[in-house]
């Protein structure tokens with residue numbers, strides 16, 4: 590899995606447990622990012638959908654959610670990956686932009702990424718394994734990058750992993766099929782209300798919670814997947830279309846975000862809604878709770894401590910190596926709001942009260958607004 594801001598690595602078991610307790614047989618991860626959460630749903634036999642506006646996230650979802658491991662010829666896949674890995678290096682756009690004009694990767698790896706990506710473009714454009722091959726390449730590149738986990742800046746000195754050679758691995762595919770979309774969440778919510786649209790028992794929402802845009806934070810993955818070789822600008826060589834309004838998300842705008850989220854919570858068809866949110870968010874805990882509680886007959890809130898992403902712990906450096914921002918507080922809370930039928934919500938609340946006492950206590954002591962639970 591790629592390094593990803595706001596990735597729900599630590600919350601995955603919690604979210605999988607909630608899905609299991611809810612009895613959902615179908616679930617949608619509306620802001621899927623790495624697809625970690627959708628994968629955990631799929632892994633427990635739930636027919637899963639995954640959506641994200643990012644092109645790279647759609648490819649990850651096509652690989653991990655839509656691709657059914659049972660239909661894949663793994664011998665063929667391994668042979669293709671081995672053959673791609675042996676492609677002679679050929680420096681091109683990627684090397685020039687991300688290894689020469691900026692220093693996200695070492696040129697030796699950039700030249701291999703260029704050569705392999707070109708071959709996927711020309712030889713596997715319509716191949717069912719295309720998303721799997723692109724995922725293999727993206728994850729290989731992620732393992733040799735020189736960042737703190739986001740692509741607004743690269744490190745002053747090379748990260749030790751950047752010296753390693755790019756190594757393509759076979760992604761760990763899951764059994765079962767799924768749905769994937771590359772759509773704005775609010776638009777998809779409306780489309781899912783139409784007759785003949787797939788139905789989801791449970792919908793999980795994990796929207797961005799501040800002004801940091803994924804389109805610019807992960808612009809290299811966007812470019813690697815689109816392979817459109819855009820004009821780039823600035824120290825980080827961001828895509829020029831990062832300036833276009835259509836690449837902005839309402840969820841990164843302070844004034845629009847609460848309205849977009851309220852609209853989404855109110856319109857997305859489901860029996861159980863799960864919303865995770867961070868205490869650094871623009872919307873207060875109480876407002877979020879009330880939003881979920883207003884739509885569903887019953888609602889509960891759980892809070893979990895989680896370490897902030899590593900970039901915040903060491904501060905941000907400019908290309909001259911000067912620290913340009915200080916780390917802020919290093920601990921934050923992840924909230925998980927659940928709305929649904931009273932019996933479902935009670936079951937979830939009781940299970941967490943019995944099995945996760947430490948996190949419940951933490952929520953009450955760390956957060957000034959203690960987690961409220963309404964059965």
Ligand SMILES: C[S@@+](CC[C@H](N)C(=O)[O-])C[C@H]1O[C@@H](n2cnc3c(N)ncnc32)[C@H](O)[C@@H]1O
Pocket residue numbers: 593594595596597598619620621622623624625626640641642643646772773774775795796797798803804838839840
């Ligand atoms: C907090 S991250 C999700 C992380 C994910 N749960 C994981 O574990 O990897 C938020 C995601 O929302 C996506 N996003 C931003 N605005 C969106 C929108 N309007 N509709 C759909 N997805 C959006 C971003 O591309 C990003 O991947």
